[in-house]
Amino acid sequence: MDGFKDWHWQVKHSLKNVSSLGLVSTEDTLVTPYLLSLFQSKAILNQFIETNEKDEKGLKDPLYEKKFTKVKGLIHRYPDRALIVLTNKCFANCRFCFRKNNWDNYEGFSLKKAIEYLNSQTQVREVLISGGDPLTFEDKSLANIIEKIRSIKHIELIRIATRALSVLPYRISDSLIEALKPYKPIWFSIHINHPDEITDDFIEASGKIIDSGFPVVSQTVLLRGINDDAFILKELFCKLVRLRIKPYYLFGCDRAVGNERFRVKIEDALKIIGLLRNNISGLCMPFFAVDVDDGGKIILEPNRIISKKDNIYTFKNFEGRQLYYEDAKY
Numbered sequence: 001m002d003g004f005k006d007w008h009w010q011v012k013h014s015l016k017n018v019s020s021l022g023l024v025s026t027e028d029t030l031v032t033p034y035l036l037s038l039f040q041s042k043a044i045l046n047q048f049i050e051t052n053e054k055d056e057k058g059l060k061d062p063l064y065e066k067k068f069t070k071v072k073g074l075i076h077r078y079p080d081r082a083l084i085v086l087t088n089k090c091f092a093n094c095r096f097c098f099r100k101n102n103w104d105n106y107e108g109f110s111l112k113k114a115i116e117y118l119n120s121q122t123q124v125r126e127v128l129i130s131g132g133d134p135l136t137f138e139d140k141s142l143a144n145i146i147e148k149i150r151s152i153k154h155i156e157l158i159r160i161a162t163r164a165l166s167v168l169p170y171r172i173s174d175s176l177i178e179a180l181k182p183y184k185p186i187w188f189s190i191h192i193n194h195p196d197e198i199t200d201d202f203i204e205a206s207g208k209i210i211d212s213g214f215p216v217v218s219q220t221v222l223l224r225g226i227n228d229d230a231f232i233l234k235e236l237f238c239k240l241v242r243l244r245i246k247p248y249y250l251f252g253c254d255r256a257v258g259n260e261r262f263r264v265k266i267e268d269a270l271k272i273i274g275l276l277r278n279n280i281s282g283l284c285m286p287f288f289a290v291d292v293d294d295g296g297k298i299i300l301e302p303n304r305i306i307s308k309k310d311n312i313y314t315f316k317n318f319e320g321r322q323l324y325y326e327d328a329k330y
């Protein structure tokens, strides 16, 4: 098909209505032709297509981002990092998006104000550029923004969060790589939820990023009926590591409006984490975290401490065996 591997062609031919395919359409349905070609995988389809189930429950701003917005489009919650919500546009709209309120109510981003703010905050050493998807910007526009951020002396690291590898891997063009190269170190943080998203095109795109000297980490959302299974997650994380991508975070699905059908109980999530810990190396293992109100991320692990008496701990190991450990004296 002419132009199929051209990202502009993909954006131009993206589907905003899928009802002719017998699927539920909403006003914010958005699917690239590439993504559509993967819809034989129910685990992929169900991330992007609504059901008939009406669910109005949930929070508009589950991470309390408004509270931490310092200037238009810049969120500063943790002391040493800041987050830029560069856009509300994505290549495809995930049904469980925690920023779905931005689809209609995005207040925009001011580069001038963000740079002024970052200049005044010398403790910030890392800037995460997110959205929406920052790669919806043209190469030059994105590079111009990054150049301005990079020119701030105390900013050591820039991270770009993107879903492009899963929904439009052709976005990782040679010209994008060339445009970003002068501003290293830039880390990519990719959003991927299921091993079916790892296609030949995904592999080519991730290889191109990594071979060009940009480290890549992954973020996954734990989604009921899609990846809430230790075998599926094991496959995903091990495949990512084989591709030189470090699984970084597995997030509990945020309490955004309409997300209830995707959410997994913490108790069940910790069982999955326990099984994973017993079966894969630490390198393949992401942190499991939930975002709690305005308190930020809480990292959770199954409890391995059974008791403590004097300075002796009783632990439970990965086989469920009880073990005793004498703690340090000083």
Ligand code: SF4
Residues within 6 Å of the ligand: 089, 090, 092, 093, 094, 096, 097, 098, 099, 100, 131, 132, 133, 163, 191
């Ligand atoms: S790619 Fe990220 S920001 Fe875009 S719809 Fe999906 S979860 Fe939301």
